[in-house]
Amino acid sequence: MGNYRSTDAVAPLSMAILAARTPEDIAVRFYDDKVEAIPENDSPDLVAITVETFTARRAYELAAGYRKRGVPVVMGGYQPTFLPDECLEHADSVVVGDAEGSWERLLADFRTGALRRTYEGGNERPLDDAAMDRSIFAGKRYAPVVPVQYGRGCRFSCDFCSIRAFYANSIRARAPQQVAGEIGRLGPRKLVFFVDDNLFNSRPALDALLSAIRPLGIRWSCQISIDVAKDELLLDRMAEAGCVFVLIGFESLSAENLRQMRKPWNRVSGDYLSVVGKLHERGMAVYGTFVFGYDGDTPQTIQRSLDFALAARLEIANFNPLTPTPGSPLYDRLSSEGRLLLPKWWLNPAYRYGDPIFTPRGMEPEDLARLCFDAKRKFYSWRSISDRIFGANAGFDWFRAGAVGLANVISRREVMRKQHRELGV
Ligand code: SF4
Structure with missing residues (x-):
């Protein structure tokens, strides 16, 4: 930035x-x-x-x-x-x-x-030629995960998200064996991160990937839609194939907000607490993201979400003010409603990271920004981090404790550094 x-x-x-x-x-x-x-x-x-x-x-x-x-x-x-x-x-x-x-x-x-x-x-070319020259990354200091792509596109169309506008109805996946071959050539055991915006675009596609990578004995993480938790057998298969970390967009505890963001399906797997429980039972850590500023949001909904994240013992969480980006239906809607405070915020020298960009209905714009940052600060307080590292979600495991600790320390640092930062400088 x-x-x-x-x-x-x-x-x-x-x-x-x-x-x-x-x-x-x-x-x-x-x-x-x-x-x-x-x-x-x-x-x-x-x-x-x-x-x-x-x-x-x-x-x-x-x-x-x-x-x-x-x-x-x-x-x-x-x-x-x-x-x-x-x-x-x-x-x-x-x-x-x-x-x-x-x-x-x-x-x-x-x-x-x-x-x-x-x-x-x-956005329709088959992903059969997956040639990639990773030698360009040699010697650079990246987070200790190896990114791998299985597919592109998402079957959903959440209104704050621009993935759908980029890929439209095109949902493509590489051949699972090709992906497994690539991971196998990446060398000694590493934590693989599937960069797909949603690894669960269809059951057969996810199943095929799990079958292909399970024999590799790797540990991996991914971004995945919450409806995967409806299928406990699939969760078992993910865990058996080495999944140790999932990023899930919980977004909101409010059914009305989820409806407004075109994500009512976020509730199909049951209540969020039981979803997190199912993942933890299988040894998967959870990175939960939340977004605030929908019409049903008030200062209390931000606090409730923070309480939920702590009570559910999410390993990592983020609490973001809704950010309308070009290409998303949200941007067009807020623009047509005349609610954008900084229409081209990404070019505006007055904009600071985390600032409110539009006028929410349930609170003042400044409160939205402040309370989201407060929630991040509380979640990443040292005491809260220590609870998460040494908590007993899935029994004590040195790998898990190390990974969760590192991820929390890095997230805390980035949260503090990014807030109020002018873009581009
Ligand atoms: S937010 Fe996630 S689930 Fe929703 S459209 Fe974007 S990638 Fe898909």
Whole structure:
């Protein structure tokens, strides 16, 4: 988000995908602004930057530096896909949608001096060619997880989320054996993190993946929709295949809020406490995320959610003020209702991370921001962290205690560092 290094960065697979698709006679140099300083005076032939809403200001600033030195800049990712015209004010060319295919075309055009302004990558190409050049990550200080992608897209369409707008109805998965082969080649035992936005897009697809990776004997984590907990046999299979950490978007304890966010299905697996219990029983730690600012939210609902997170002994949690991002139905709705306080907040120098961006109905905007941060501070107090590390969710296990401890310390640090930070600086 700015010119500083973070401790929870995960290696970005998008860049490994680009590197693998770059012809061998083109030298590739990769810098990750999250974990290292970007050189200020280099002059490559071409620069490619991946951009999302929170990183847009920083990306535009970096692009300006290169373009001043006469280096053309290409942008890809969520921001160029949703706001290509904005990005084209800062770049020579943008890639909309997937990079596979469009990146190769872009490089071929660049060689002949015919770089186009826009390249359409679409979102329907099968994920059968999973070539990835991870050598570009060598020597960089990332969080101790190895990212792996099984598929793209999500069968749901929560209104605050831009995944659906990016992939539409396209839900793709790689061949499970190909994924298992890739993990097997990653070397000694590592904690694998499936970066898919929702690993549970269909039972057969998840089942096939579990069968393929179980013999590997790895430990892994993922982001997954809560309805997976409706199927206890599937939870058993996940645990047997090595799942030790799941991120679940609980979002709200209120049925009315869930309905408004197009996530009423979040209640199909029963009450949240029993869901967490089922996961803990199987040795899976839970990262629960909550979002506040829907019409039924008041200061009390934030407190209740914090109480729930502590009582349920969630290993990690996040309490975020609703953040309307371009591409999400929420952004369009709040914009049409005239409720956005900072319409282009990602470009606004007055915006600080965690600030309210719109007017909620159940509290003052400033209260929404303050109470969400308060909830994070309380959840990540040292005392609360210690309770979680030494608590007895699934019996004491050194691996679990170490992983939970590390994840909490890193989360606490990032929560404190990010809050009130101006984007881009
Ligand atoms: S389930 Fe998750 S990934 Fe899917 S639309 Fe909802 S928030 Fe987005």
